[in-house]
Amino acid sequence: MQISRDILTRSYQAMRTIREFEERLHVEFATGEIPGFVHLYCGEEASGVGVCAHLGKTDTIASTHRGHGHCIAKGVAVDGMMAEIYGRRTGVCRGKGGSMHIADLSLGMLGANGIVGGGPPLICGAALSHKLLKDNGVAVAFYGDGASNEGSTLESLNLATVWHLPAVFVVEDNGYGEATGSSYACAGTQKDRAAGFGMPYFECDGTDFFAVYEAAEEAISHARSGKGPAMLHVHLARWYGHFEGDAMSYRVNGEVTKERSERDCLVKFRQRAADVSLLEASVLDEIDAAVKNEIDAAVVAAKKAPLPEAEDLTRDVYVSY
Numbered sequence: 001m002q003i004s005r006d007i008l009t010r011s012y013q014a015m016r017t018i019r020e021f022e023e024r025l026h027v028e029f030a031t032g033e034i035p036g037f038v039h040l041y042c043g044e045e046a047s048g049v050g051v052c053a054h055l056g057k058t059d060t061i062a063s064t065h066r067g068h069g070h071c072i073a074k075g076v077a078v079d080g081m082m083a084e085i086y087g088r089r090t091g092v093c094r095g096k097g098g099s100m101h102i103a104d105l106s107l108g109m110l111g112a113n114g115i116v117g118g119g120p121p122l123i124c125g126a127a128l129s130h131k132l133l134k135d136n137g138v139a140v141a142f143y144g145d146g147a148s149n150e151g152s153t154l155e156s157l158n159l160a161t162v163w164h165l166p167a168v169f170v171v172e173d174n175g176y177g178e179a180t181g182s183s184y185a186c187a188g189t190q191k192d193r194a195a196g197f198g199m200p201y202f203e204c205d206g207t208d209f210f211a212v213y214e215a216a217e218e219a220i221s222h223a224r225s226g227k228g229p230a231m232l233h234v235h236l237a238r239w240y241g242h243f244e245g246d247a248m249s250y251r252v253n254g255e256v257t258k259e260r261s262e263r264d265c266l267v268k269f270r271q272r273a274a275d276v277s278l279l280e281a282s283v284l285d286e287i288d289a290a291v292k293n294e295i296d297a298a299v300v301a302a303k304k305a306p307l308p309e310a311e312d313l314t315r316d317v318y319v320s321y
């Protein structure tokens, strides 16, 4: 497969931005300044980025409670995201959504979602719009192994199939739903579930950007060409707790250390870029430095930004049609 230098550069930058954003949030959350819950996407970066590399601004995605990575991969501005997480008026949802409800409809990012299994039905609606408007768009639902067991998800697989929708169902399988292992909680296989609804199934190593990019290309082009929905099963691992503050007592000693040292998507990307002379290390170093500055600036600006006023409470909440 051929990937342009531009896509490679932007994809590495997006993965590095997610990593830096999340590692920084891990530190900042511990200070107690960030309200609400935060679920980190660290370790899973290649999935959101490898999928969104095939999407344009008018394609739509629905995310999960672990949504920062999907937002960044879809192009949402990190300063607005950081301000949102700090609950500030300058946030992308004016500080009223927080980590679990970041959305930017202008970029086709329908929102992070606190309801497990809430994204797939939204994506059926978005995909139906793409189909009726004939805009060549695709709608993508990211959801976890835990969410794959929700009735709303299974109903969405059915609806997308019978309505022949341009939808892609991306199962981000990190092996756990909170503290419960997917080997215990998920009956059968995702592959059999896709087959049960008659849709094509693709799977990949979610810590390898190139593997995700290739598999996502097949799933998305299938949906975009009018052949109906597809499922993409991405195998990955989360590096932090289910939420910030989770002691992870259910994980085997050394499990996360091993993931970090052996399956880091950024290290793998750099290795591949060097092995086949795709991008120079100096270019990647420059990206790393620029991203670090961008995140530093976003945190400083978010902390300084004003909180919403009482009069903001009902603004932007209801829409009249």
Ligand SMILES: Cc1ncc(C[n+]2csc(CCOP(=O)(O)OP(=O)(O)O)c2C)c(N)n1
Pocket (backbone or CB within 6 Å): 064, 065, 066, 114, 115, 116, 117, 143, 144, 145, 146, 147, 148, 174, 176, 177, 178, 242
């Ligand atoms: C409908 C619903 N049920 C339960 C919960 C509580 N809950 C929040 S996250 C989560 C686990 C989700 O696991 P998974 O889908 O695998 O996503 P991951 O956290 O691993 O990314 C649960 C059960 C919820 N938010 N919504």
Ligand SMILES: [Mg+2]
Pocket (backbone or CB within 6 Å): 144, 145, 146, 172, 173, 174, 175, 176, 177, 178
């Ligand atoms: Mg999971």
